[in-house]
Amino acid sequence: MNGDNFSCSELLEIILDNTYEGVVVVNKEAKITKMNRAYKNFLGVKDKDIIGQPVTNIIENTRMHIAVQTGIAEREKIQEIQGQKMVVHRIPMFQNNEVCGAIGINIFEGVSDLYQILDNVSKLVRPSNSPDRCDEDPDESPLTFEPIIGESNLLVECKSMARRAAKTKATVLITGESGTGKELFAKAIYQLSSFADGPFTSVNCAAIPENLLESELFGYEEGAFTGAKRNGKIGKFEQADNGTLFLDEIGDMPIHMQTKILRVLQEKEIEKVGSNKKKKINVRIIAATNQNLEQMVNKGTFRKDLYYRLNVINLNIPPIRERKADLPILITHYLNKFCKEYGFLTKSLTQPAAEKLISYHWPGNVREIINVSERLVTLVEDDMIHFDDLPDDIKQYGFRKPPLLADAHRSLDFKKDKLENEKAMIETVLGRVNGNKSKAAAILGIHRSTLYKKLKRHDDYVEKRRH
Numbered sequence: 001m002n003g004d005n006f007s008c009s010e011l012l013e014i015i016l017d018n019t020y021e022g023v024v025v026v027n028k029e030a031k032i033t034k035m036n037r038a039y040k041n042f043l044g045v046k047d048k049d050i051i052g053q054p055v056t057n058i059i060e061n062t063r064m065h066i067a068v069q070t071g072i073a074e075r076e077k078i079q080e081i082q083g084q085k086m087v088v089h090r091i092p093m094f095q096n097n098e099v100c101g102a103i104g105i106n107i108f109e110g111v112s113d114l115y116q117i118l119d120n121v122s123k124l125v126r127p128s129n130s131p132d133r134c135d136e137d138p139d140e141s142p143l144t145f146e147p148i149i150g151e152s153n154l155l156v157e158c159k160s161m162a163r164r165a166a167k168t169k170a171t172v173l174i175t176g177e178s179g180t181g182k183e184l185f186a187k188a189i190y191q192l193s194s195f196a197d198g199p200f201t202s203v204n205c206a207a208i209p210e211n212l213l214e215s216e217l218f219g220y221e222e223g224a225f226t227g228a229k230r231n232g233k234i235g236k237f238e239q240a241d242n243g244t245l246f247l248d249e250i251g252d253m254p255i256h257m258q259t260k261i262l263r264v265l266q267e268k269e270i271e272k273v274g275s276n277k278k279k280k281i282n283v284r285i286i287a288a289t290n291q292n293l294e295q296m297v298n299k300g301t302f303r304k305d306l307y308y309r310l311n312v313i314n315l316n317i318p319p320i321r322e323r324k325a326d327l328p329i330l331i332t333h334y335l336n337k338f339c340k341e342y343g344f345l346t347k348s349l350t351q352p353a354a355e356k357l358i359s360y361h362w363p364g365n366v367r368e369i370i371n372v373s374e375r376l377v378t379l380v381e382d383d384m385i386h387f388d389d390l391p392d393d394i395k396q397y398g399f400r401k402p403p404l405l406a407d408a409h410r411s412l413d414f415k416k417d418k419l420e421n422e423k424a425m426i427e428t429v430l431g432r433v434n435g436n437k438s439k440a441a442a443i444l445g446i447h448r449s450t451l452y453k454k455l456k457r458h459d460d461y462v463e464k465r466r467h
């Protein structure tokens with residue numbers, strides 16, 4: 001058969017009716033103008049029942065009317081129709097910069113097949129003979145850098161530095177504010193390193209009472225002190241033998257323990273409490289802190305020689321406010337994750353809610369994103385998260401009284417931040433798709449013409465700042 005024998009509309013009809021996915025088209029009033037054969041068969045409807053009808057009367061749990069209202073594409077969302085969960089895309093159509101309707105595409109196979117595929121892939125990635133080596137739930141343990149979500153230039157640099165660190169046996173010091181992902185990076189380095197066949201053991205130096213820290217780290221012999229267990233105890237260093245010991249919150253390590261740790265690093269042997277025998281160990285140390293160790297060294301609260309020993313490779317993870325391009329993907333990831341965990345259909349953010357979350361400064365970094373996402377998923381009953389649903393501290397962030405003269409320049413700074421964040425986000429996405437503007441617009445959920453306008457606005461802004 002030759003496509004040339006048909007008019008354009010006939011050809012379109014044939015293509016749509018031969019597509020396995022369900023396709024529905026609505027006009028700007030969200031009334032159905034077209035539905036392909038696959039979708040009609042699935043719903044058990046005929047053209048006469050549906051054409052010209054509001055889509056909400058025909059398709060359960062649809063959000064096509066919302067895609068028309070907002071002009072925002074919703075891709076790979078889960079929708080339940082006739083008791084079956086399916087993956088859907090809702091893509092607004094534009095004419096002369098205005099929404100003129102939307103196309104809905106429904107992948108009938110449903111999500112269970114996708115989860116099956118994901119399971120199969122993870123089995124392939126996980127070596128069959130490798131035991132679950134991390135202390136935590138193995139599903140939470142990264143096997144590669146994939147669980148580290150984000151594409152900002154700063155995070156990509158961190159990942160590449162971590163990859164290089166994984167190739168060496170050197171001690172790594174990971175610095176960064178609380179919740180930025182220091183432990184996640186430590187695990188990723190371990191997984192990719194030559195110590196990956198040994199265990200990953202982690203110690204939070206701030207959480208262990210000072211008097212127990214030594215026996216926790218080095219273990220003790222039977223009868224070492226009153227209350228000591230029979231047969232003694234193995235310490236964290238020994239547990240981590242041939243693997244990696246993650247010393248979290250190393251800045252909280254008391255100074256006398258710093259001396260003992262330094263000795264282990266230099267001599268590569270440990271001595272249990274109550275013993276005078278030394279034991280050789282082969283452990284890779286990764287330490288982390290959210291404190292400024294250099295300042296602590298200057299104040300005399302952290303040993304300079306230990307600082308240099310630990311800081312052979314320094315990996316600094318920037319806070320979220322310095323890599324806002326990572327926000328959309330992190331927020332979407334965690335909203336979807338919690339929806340899945342709690343058994344809800346996916347929830348989406350209205351534009352004002354999304355903009356507010358992007359402009360917020362996230363002092364608790366990714367941990368705060370996780371908490372806020374879980375809270376939104378569990379507390380908001382609607383499948384749309386509105387501005388008013390956001391926690392008060394986020395809603396109120398950045399709001400100022402009408403600027404007094406003295407404040408005016410600060411308010412300008414706020415606008416500048418917003419523009420720069422948006423610019424950074426667009427540049428990241430464009431980088432990911434090799435500059436393809438149609439793809440970038442689709443990922444950003446905006447129309448191509450809006451993307452062009454935004455790019456022009458950014459160029460004008462850069463030009464204006466230059467003069």
Ligand SMILES: Nc1ncnc2c1ncn2[C@@H]1O[C@H](COP(=O)(O)OP(=O)(O)OP(=O)(O)O)[C@@H](O)[C@H]1O
Nearest residue numbers: 147148149150177178179180181182183184366367
């Ligand atoms: N880039 C990221 N992508 C996905 N999840 C992340 C990312 N960064 C951090 N997380 C998640 O955020 C939470 C906090 O991360 P993590 O515990 O590694 O932070 P931290 O810097 O070690 O925090 P603290 O200093 O308070 O111990 C974890 O659940 C982690 O999985």
